Amino acid sequence: xxxxxxxxxxxxxxxxxxxxxxxxxxxxxxxxxxxxxxxxxxxxxxxxxxxxxxxxxxxxxxxxxxxxxxxxxxxxxxxxxxxxxxxxxxxxxxxxxxxxxxxxxxxxxxxxxxxxxxxxxxxxxxxxxxxxxxxxxxxxxxxxxxxxxxxxxxxxxxxxxxxxxxxxxxxxxxxxxxxxxxxxxxxxxxxxxxxxxxxxxxxxxxxxxxxxxxxxxxxxxxxxxxxxxxxxxxxxxxxxxxxxxxxxxxxxxxxxxxxxxxxxxxxxxxxxxxxxxxx
Amino acid sequence: xxxxxxxxxxxxxxxxxxxxxxxxxxxxxxxxxxxxxxxxxxxxxxxxxxxxxxxxxxxxxxxxxxxxxxxxxxxxxxxxxxxxxxxxxxxxxxxxxxxxxxxxxxxxxxxxxxxxxxxxxxxxxxxxxxxxxxxxxxxxxxxxxxx
Amino acid sequence: xxxxxxxxxxxxxxxxxxxxxxxxxxxxxxxxxxxxxxxxxxxxxxxxxxxxxxxxxxxxxxxxxxxxxxxxxxxxxxxxxxxxxxxxxxxxxxxxxxxxxxxxxxxxxxxxxxxxxxxx
Numbered sequence: 001x002x003x004x005x006x007x008x009x010x011x012x013x014x015x016x017x018x019x020x021x022x023x024x025x026x027x028x029x030x031x032x033x034x035x036x037x038x039x040x041x042x043x044x045x046x047x048x049x050x051x052x053x054x055x056x057x058x059x060x061x062x063x064x065x066x067x068x069x070x071x072x073x074x075x076x077x078x079x080x081x082x083x084x085x086x087x088x089x090x091x092x093x094x095x096x097x098x099x100x101x102x103x104x105x106x107x108x109x110x111x112x113x114x115x116x117x118x119x120x121x122x123x124x125x126x127x128x129x130x131x132x133x134x135x136x137x138x139x140x141x142x143x144x145x146x147x148x149x150x151x152x153x154x155x156x157x158x159x160x161x162x163x164x165x166x167x168x169x170x171x172x173x174x175x176x177x178x179x180x181x182x183x184x185x186x187x188x189x190x191x192x193x194x195x196x197x198x199x200x201x202x203x204x205x206x207x208x209x210x211x212x213x214x215x216x217x218x219x220x221x222x223x224x225x226x227x228x229x230x231x232x233x234x235x236x237x238x239x240x241x242x243x244x245x246x247x248x249x250x251x252x253x254x255x256x257x258x259x260x261x262x263x264x265x266x267x268x269x270x271x272x273x274x275x276x277x278x279x
Numbered sequence: 280x281x282x283x284x285x286x287x288x289x290x291x292x293x294x295x296x297x298x299x300x301x302x303x304x305x306x307x308x309x310x311x312x313x314x315x316x317x318x319x320x321x322x323x324x325x326x327x328x329x330x331x332x333x334x335x336x337x338x339x340x341x342x343x344x345x346x347x348x349x350x351x352x353x354x355x356x357x358x359x360x361x362x363x364x365x366x367x368x369x370x371x372x373x374x375x376x377x378x379x380x381x382x383x384x385x386x387x388x389x390x391x392x393x394x395x396x397x398x399x400x401x402x403x404x405x406x407x408x409x410x411x412x413x414x415x416x417x418x419x420x421x422x423x424x425x426x
Numbered sequence: 427x428x429x430x431x432x433x434x435x436x437x438x439x440x441x442x443x444x445x446x447x448x449x450x451x452x453x454x455x456x457x458x459x460x461x462x463x464x465x466x467x468x469x470x471x472x473x474x475x476x477x478x479x480x481x482x483x484x485x486x487x488x489x490x491x492x493x494x495x496x497x498x499x500x501x502x503x504x505x506x507x508x509x510x511x512x513x514x515x516x517x518x519x520x521x522x523x524x525x526x527x528x529x530x531x532x533x534x535x536x537x538x539x540x541x542x543x544x545x546x
Binding site: 293313316317319320323324327328330331332333334337340341344360363367370371374377378416417420421 | 437440441443444447448451455456457471473476477480493496497500501503504507511528532535536538539542543
């Protein structure tokens, strides 16, 4: 082990400044890496001491915002989550996420990702009929088992690493991609949602879920353990069962409204008067 | 407002199907599945024409069979067996996975994360071992007996 | 939905090929070890065995099912690979038409080859 010793690591970074360059090229920087330093720390060091024109996205520096996803020694990963010496103590290669246009240096244009995400309706879609006041003021009843069906897929931080790793997305820009498909499954399997038919149009088409062939790289690179590959296979299963008319409709989660004819217990005080005029 | 600077396209293209990454085994199995599929389709077209010579009777059949009896054709046929065995067994694995049987149930992710890749690993290993066994059996049948 | 239908049939034909193709492989490639479907003894590709299998209705039906399933499975697979490369809409249409023609044509040739000896 290094035991506190600083190591000099060469960072090869794929640079592209649109105002100056016609094509991306690699530039090398020497970084003094202490044990525990992340790729993000190294980028800051380069920007502070060597080349202030280097650009990349970052925010939380702790693996929850998804801003700093980039290609680190050939694999998509979060820069803040990846320690330099875990990868190499001699040379690191950084490049922006593939399958997205490069805006500048390590900054990819993630607009296609967000557009595809919106297309699959990433929100609870209510039923067509009006369930009235109970829907507005009640609470959904959902068991812990029902929660487990979709909880894993809620951890997505939209970093785009899965999209960069996907072989289908590498050739097909119209493919939904692992992130939107996993989110479609997250909402389809949520018992509060009634939007399976609506989402079918977005995910069941020629460039939808069936263009996934389980290469599994999306799950391998996901920094939050979302396992989009699992979600997409479960989505395909539900689409096939739906085509064969074998899909079990387990019905929507029941809504428990306020109990009728309930009275307030004596020991609970009344709420204080409104301080703002009520219309 | 000034115009947006130009963006540089950065799609991997067909390279993303096979070459140049430190990817997991399953990614390469996907690539090989595609390659064996294409190879098998091309072989199948030839095979239909070859076996249709039986229509013209014994002599035409025996002519076409003697044509494919040379060592070169036998080696090619063994390559086809390898392709078929791999494609079939990987295909069984894919059917089980893509219909949701071998991917495991969703679970709350606790680091170190285990994904459906880990869940289906034993199935993948069994399929590849079976493929190896059948390839050896097929090779034994093809080459051990005088034709 | 069309894609769900196409893909489901890709799976179904895959399973069909698995069983019928396995039978075919065993018949032709395990003839020296097992000798199935070789009523005349000896190698599977000897004329006597070929004629016997072609005259047998079960064999003929299995061959035709295998032929149809393999053509669908293989050509749909090729179509997927080509379409994932995103050619223009015109090329997509052309590829679909060519694959249909190839599929129907090859099925006709194979079908004739399978039934001709039975009809003789």
